[in-house]
Amino acid sequence: MLPTTPTGIARAGELLRAGKLVAFPTETVYGLGGDATDDRAVAAIFAAKGRPQFNPLIAHLPDLAAAQSWALFDERALELAHQFWPGPLTMVLPRPANSALSLLVSAGLDSVAIRVPGHPVAQALLRAAGRPIAAPSANRSGAVSPTTPHHVLESLGDRVDAVVTGGKCAVGLESTVIDLTGPEPVVLRPGAVLPEEMERLIGPVRMSAGDPTAPKAPGQLESHYAPNAAVRLNAKSAEEGEALLTFGPDRFVFGGTARLNLSPQGDLNEAAANLFSHLRQLDQSGAPRIAVMAIPDEGLGVAINDRLRRAAAPRG
Numbered sequence: 001m002l003p004t005t006p007t008g009i010a011r012a013g014e015l016l017r018a019g020k021l022v023a024f025p026t027e028t029v030y031g032l033g034g035d036a037t038d039d040r041a042v043a044a045i046f047a048a049k050g051r052p053q054f055n056p057l058i059a060h061l062p063d064l065a066a067a068q069s070w071a072l073f074d075e076r077a078l079e080l081a082h083q084f085w086p087g088p089l090t091m092v093l094p095r096p097a098n099s100a101l102s103l104l105v106s107a108g109l110d111s112v113a114i115r116v117p118g119h120p121v122a123q124a125l126l127r128a129a130g131r132p133i134a135a136p137s138a139n140r141s142g143a144v145s146p147t148t149p150h151h152v153l154e155s156l157g158d159r160v161d162a163v164v165t166g167g168k169c170a171v172g173l174e175s176t177v178i179d180l181t182g183p184e185p186v187v188l189r190p191g192a193v194l195p196e197e198m199e200r201l202i203g204p205v206r207m208s209a210g211d212p213t214a215p216k217a218p219g220q221l222e223s224h225y226a227p228n229a230a231v232r233l234n235a236k237s238a239e240e241g242e243a244l245l246t247f248g249p250d251r252f253v254f255g256g257t258a259r260l261n262l263s264p265q266g267d268l269n270e271a272a273a274n275l276f277s278h279l280r281q282l283d284q285s286g287a288p289r290i291a292v293m294a295i296p297d298e299g300l301g302v303a304i305n306d307r308l309r310r311a312a313a314p315r316g
């Protein structure tokens with residue numbers, strides 16, 4: 001437990017910069033924070049939450065100027081930022097080309113969700129960290145979002161390196177998420193910032209059908225990265241023309257050109273950290289199909305296999 005003193009905040013910032021996980025208060029709910037530019041830290045967030053899927057995460061920044069280094073803001077995004085930041089609003093925006101942000105934060109998508117929280121402790125911590133902090137709600141998957149440090153300890157106590165204590169969250173409900181990557185703004189998750197407040201600034205805003213956090217069947221997932229190449233699972237070897245994605249010690253001979261290993265040591269955390277960048281690289285090799293070796297279906301392997309199954313599912 002770290003107090004919200006300058007020493008406590010500085011320590012929490014150091015831990016984040018070292019790739020550790022730190023839970024911290026925002027005005028909505030407590031977040032489970034990790035360095036959003038560090039694939040391994042982001043993979044550790046998914047492992048700690050025990051989430052069976054890689055949902056894209058929100059990158060938190062202390063102000064608009066800092067946020068502009070990590071996402072592309074159009075006129076609408078700037079209007080909303082000026083009005084509602086810092087505050088309980090998250091905007092999904094295009095990622096700049098060659099962004100240093102972890103691809104796992106975006107679940108492989110070309111977009112990124114950005115939030116500038118208003119809570120003074122979150123503000124101080126983000127400044128101390130000096131980099132974007134990925135933070136889903138600080139609870140185990142399926143549990144309710146935590147609004148006190150006590151909730152965080154109950155849910156994640158043994159899986160987080162530190163909790164910055166900041167009392168009870170004022171809003172108590174997750175931030176509004178608005179998607180601005182298309183011509184029509186779409187509210188993906190309702191929250192304290194209301195659609196009609198945003199409409200006054202940027203015109204008509206549509207409510208997304210369905211709950212974006214609800215599990216969806218493969219193929220329905222418009223918001224997930226799919227490689228152009230076909231994907232073949234549980235491969236024992238690569239066939240003519242296939243690119244190859246392996247896991248664990250490389251045991252078989254490969255004659256093709258594109259081969260990448262998710263984790264030669266067979267470490268699922270490392271594999272999760274590499275998943276999206278490796279898939280992209282193999283896709284860019286131009287191979288019509290990617291053969292993927294079996295990945296153990298335990299721990300983070302469950303989320304990795306979920307993602308791979310979606311990539312391998314027939315496209316509609």
Ligand code: TXA
Nearest residue numbers: 028030031056057058092111112113135136137174175
């Ligand atoms: O209030 C909050 O937003 C809290 C605090 C800690 O900031 N965070 C939070 O994170 O609720 P999380 O991971 O539980 O919810 C993030 C939501 C999910 O519904 C996710 O699908 C959506 O944001 N999201 C994130 N990135 C996205 C993207 N690139 N495209 C579409 N949706 C995205």
Ligand code: MG
Nearest residue numbers: 136137145174
């Ligand atoms: Mg959540």
